[in-house]
Amino acid sequence: MNYSTRYDQRKKRRLNRLLNVAIGIVAILIIYVAVKVFFTPSASEEVIADLEQEQQQEEQQEQSTETEQTIENDRDIDSTQEEVENEELREEEEDAEEELSDGEWQPIGTVQSEPFQINFSKDHVNWKEMTHAIQYATGLYDDIIIWRIxxxxDSMSAVGTVSDAANKNTPYRVRIEWVTERGWKPVEVIKLSSNPYL
Known part of the structure; x- marks a missing residue:
């Protein structure tokens, strides 16, 4: 009788141990599943993240395309403006009355360094040197009116339209060209029959 009771007790202990191990395994599995569910991004979150990344890439491509289009448009505008300016020069040439002289001048000298880069800003030394070359070619000094330079x-030549106060309607058009390390040189002076800027 005692023997069966001990046997039952041992059997219960083994069963308890087995149950405890099983409960432990189940608890570990529950924790693992909970971590997977709550802390691993779901498939839908990954899809959303992928879509957001694709959208960002598309926006960057659109911005790049817009920038390229803007640059291309600016080139077209510059080209059109240059054509208009060249057309204005041709029209002025048709109105020219008299070519005074051609290529008889020397470069005026310069304080600018090489490589030379043309600058049409009125407060830049290049503007002063272009004005001086035009004055030298026309003989107009203190009373010069600069209508346009x-x-x-090209990047090594400029054209100025100037007059004095008494001859505003018949200005001079002066072409000057840059001579490396020697400055602006007048190469052509034409007296116009009318002023395109009046």
């Missing part, structure tokens, strides 16, 4: 068709 513009690009002469």
């Amino acid at each position: 513009e690009n002469g068709g």
Whole structure:
């Protein structure tokens, strides 16, 4: 009788141990599943993240395309403006009365360094040197009126339209060209029959 009771007790202990181990395994599995569910991004979150990344890439591509289009438009505008300026020069040439002289001048000298870069800003030394070259070619000094100085068709030439107060309607058009390390040189002076800027 005692023997069966001990046997039952041992059997219960083994069963308890087995149950405890099983409960422990189940608890570990529950914790693992909970971590997976609550702390691992779901498939839908991953899809949303992928979609957001694709949208950002598309926006960057659109911005890049817009920038390229803006640059292309600016080039087209510059090209059109240059064509208009060249057309104005041709029209002025048709109105020209008299070519006074051609290529008889020397470069005026310069304080600018090489490589030369043309600058049409009125407070820049280049503007002063262009004005001086035009004055030298026309003989107009203190009473000169500068109607316009513009690009002469390339980065090493300019064209100025000037007059004095008494001859506003018949200005001079002066072409000057840059001579390396020697400055602006007048190459052509034409007296116009009318002033395109009046």
